[in-house]
Amino acid sequence: MTQVVAMRGVTKRYRTGRERINLRAAIPGRWGEPTRGDFHWALNDLNLELEAGGSLGLIGPNGAGKSTALKLVAGVLSPTSGTVTIRGRTASLIELGAGFHSDMTGRENVYFSAAVLGMSPRTLRSRFDQIVDFADIGEYIDTPVKRYSSGMMARLGFAVASHLEADVLVLDEVLAVGDAAFQRKCHARIAESRRQGVALLYVTHALYTLPMLCEEAILLAEGTVRYRGHPDDVVQAYERLTPSERVPVADGTYKVFTDIRTSPMTIQAGDSLDFDMELFLAEGLPHGHLMVTAADTQMKVHGAVSSRHAGIQFDQPGRHVVHCRIDELPLQPGSYVVYVAFFGDYRLPPLDDLRIFKLEVLGEPVEAAYGAVRIPASWSSA
């Protein structure tokens, strides 16, 4: 296999401390390199490879060096030492709407942004309508973007960048913007690029998206690879990394699961699923309930079951052991994602404590196989 991205022994340092004017920085060559001062090593001997058509997710705590790694791949930064080799064209979605100017119309900004991202005028002309369609901007394309809502800006920015001809797609958390419908659209668009053989390098804090988009993942900490493997394993390694800091964390998310075991996640259509969950609720946690959700690999939800509907709520601190059984899972054969989540009743969903499982349903589709749900039916004709 061909490697499209290869980082070998990459280090990156930043100067820290008070800003000092360094006249020598204007001098070419070694004379201009800063020598004194405090340095922070954002990356410390980082090695990673991404093969053509592959997908790699990067997760890790803040300051682990994820964004620095992406910017090196995007060519925006240069390594302090080591090599970064890129074969092919990169499309970086590090920030949406790169180069948008508020006084210019949507159309003018599409042209400029496309040029800044390296799209050729011929490609842009042939894809312009697609871009506008995808962004769902309609008649507002000739309105200055300062009149746009932030959602419209994000849609237009994503539309331009995702229509680049690229061998590597570099994504940094940009999918976190926009509403649910737009996020689904973005996931679908990325999945489409992936089918066309575009490799993906993806940084996220939304851990539940990792198994959907990536075949492999890396846990970064302190500028180096801590763990590499299947996304599910890497997510778990991440959770083990800093358990104490994350109960509860500042943004109102809580960690409650201490253990989840499931029946085998490769089943025949119509088989049952079992979940054995262990939670520990810290003192002062709000009432909450458990939810098991089945979605397809593009985040489209097909169904969910909640403990609340069975009259089970969690309002006592301490340890809880919960069992959930789904008889005859009514999903057509295919690949799915099942996530188990604890939802606090008066809080935002604690997305940090989603557990994700990949589900394969085997067998013959029932009926015409439109949609994802098996609907048993009997027909008769007189």
Add this chain to the structure above:
Amino acid sequence: MEKSLRPPPTADLTPSVAESIPVDEQVLRSPSSLAGVWSFRWLLIQWSRRDFTVQYRQSLLGVVWAIVQPLMLLVLYGVIFTAFLGIKPDRGSYAVFALCGLVPWTFISSAIGRSSGAIAGNAGLLRQVYFPRAIIPLASTGVTVIDLAIATVVLLIAQGVTAGTIHLSTLALVPIYLGLILFMSGVSIVVSVIGALVRDIRFLIPLALQVGFLATPIMYPRRGTVPSRYSWIYSLNPVARTIEGVRQAVIDGTWPPAYGLVLLVGVGAVSLIVGLRYSAAVEERLPDLL
């Protein structure tokens, strides 16, 4: 830890891998260079056009300002230099004489002025997307090239109206402008990069331009104004020589000497290459330092 020594980012891992994907990664990843700028020429055009149009958005007169501005300067300085100071042009009408100096000078000063803060002003974009950094000051120069073209039309109309004829030798403006634009492109790149690293440049430049404006025979003729013992200083001033060439071509109807034109274009090309080389050597530090 190894200290700040690194191979270029495009270094090959193994030759066999390099052969398997035939992409122009060298061009895509090259820092500022003629080839790098050429591969991003569309961006350069877009950027110049955007910066030109955006400055007139939400203004009533719009592009008319591109004409009004030099004309206002002409009237202001014209009154001071002719009516108050009694300066007489050594050829042609004062309006055309002064415009011949004012048009190239405005190009020079606004190219430097615009580019000095250009890279610093786009620091955010620099950290998001890769492109040859020299594109930014080149686009600033590009905007002033559009202004130069408009102002030159005004100059030629003034010449046509006051002298009744436009000489064939006016065509000499083509090589003169070519040299001037190339030269200022190189200067703009250097000024823009240094201006991003050492912000003092942006306070120094208006001062330097003020001195340059008065020390160059733009609004006054050299002959009969400058005492002869200082005349040699003016012979060394390349801008003074360029303006002299413009006046010869537009007002006198004589072709400036060919060696002068060749020299101008040659110096311009060298300037652009030096500018690009300089930018290529230091531009990778910019995202870290801005």
